[in-house]
Amino acid sequence: MPKNCSSQSLEDDVLKLARSVAEAGKQIGLPFNAVSADISSPLPMCDTAGRPFAETIFRWIDPSFEYWKDRMFALRSTLVHATRTCAEPFYYSRGKVMSWRRNEALIAATKPEQYAAANIGAAIISPVHLPGGSIGAVVWASDEKIDLSDTFAANAANLHALALRFVATYHDARDLGPQGPAVYLTRREIQCLKWAAAGKTDAEIATIMHISVPTVRFHITNSATKLGVAGKARAIQRASTLGYIGHE
Structure with missing residues (x-):
């Protein structure tokens, strides 16, 4: 149960947002x-009593398909996999998956036949990519095969904002997000991690940056400590999720 007024307020917000998610879908068919x-966790989104929202507030096309109880669903579902490749809302309509722009990664990750097999006639999907690397998702669907192009154009931005608020507030209420103060890496630490991410050895990084090998190792070790992880690989992964390492 909530521990204080602040957490109670967050839980109230979660419930209100869950109802808003359901209502928003009804208004657009x-x-x-x-x-x-x-999506990496098999645990469903629940209220403070442990009841899944999928049983109390939301409903699915096939009542017998309790996806929130299927621990392998995230590994099999093309819909879930698509949220890993796309950080913007997208929609499934008339056998195709589309977004605001052509997204080759999204198209490649999608198997339209799986939507049909799940009796999804049309759907708008909003991936929610949060700091720390967590990915959530909200789906609004219909069992009817309808054209969603105009509906998506008119409502996708608001639905995406609602999905973000809902999932982020849930993370805050359950302390699921990154804990502790913000992490600040120095320019040298970032450079060392970027070169390490590119596959360079400590000796190669030292030559490139005109510093000693022990200094390279110092910067990488120090960055790992700041990031709260152990080892070079974890430091690279964590720094990447925080936006310190791009794809250059």
Whole structure:
């Protein structure tokens, strides 16, 4: 149960946002919802009593398909996999998956036949990429094969904002997000991690940056300590999720 007034307020916000998610779908002809706070976790989004929102607030096209109880669903579902490749809302309509722009990664990750097999006639999907690398998702769906192009154009931005608020507030209420103060890496630490991410050895990084090998190791070790992880590989992964290492 909530520990204080602040956490109680967050829980109240979570419930209000969950109801808003359901209502938003009904207003645009997409009355069925599937939600996840973290697609890497088999745990469903629940209220403080432990009841899944999928059983109390949301409903799905096939009542017998309890996806939130299927621990392998995230590994099999093309819909879930698509949220890993796309950080913007997208939609499934008339056998195709589209977004605001052509997204080759999204197209490649999608198997339209799986939507049909799940009796999804049309759907708008909003991935929620949060700091620390967590990915949540909110789905608004219909069992009817309808053209969603105009509906998506008119509502995607607001739905995406609602999905972000819902999932982020849930993370805050359950302390699921990154803990502790913000991490600040120095320019040298970032440079060392970037070269390490590119596959360079400590000796090669030292030559490139005109510093000694022990200094390279010092910067990498120091960055790992700041990031709260152990080892070079974890430091690279963590720094990447925080936006310190791009794809150059």
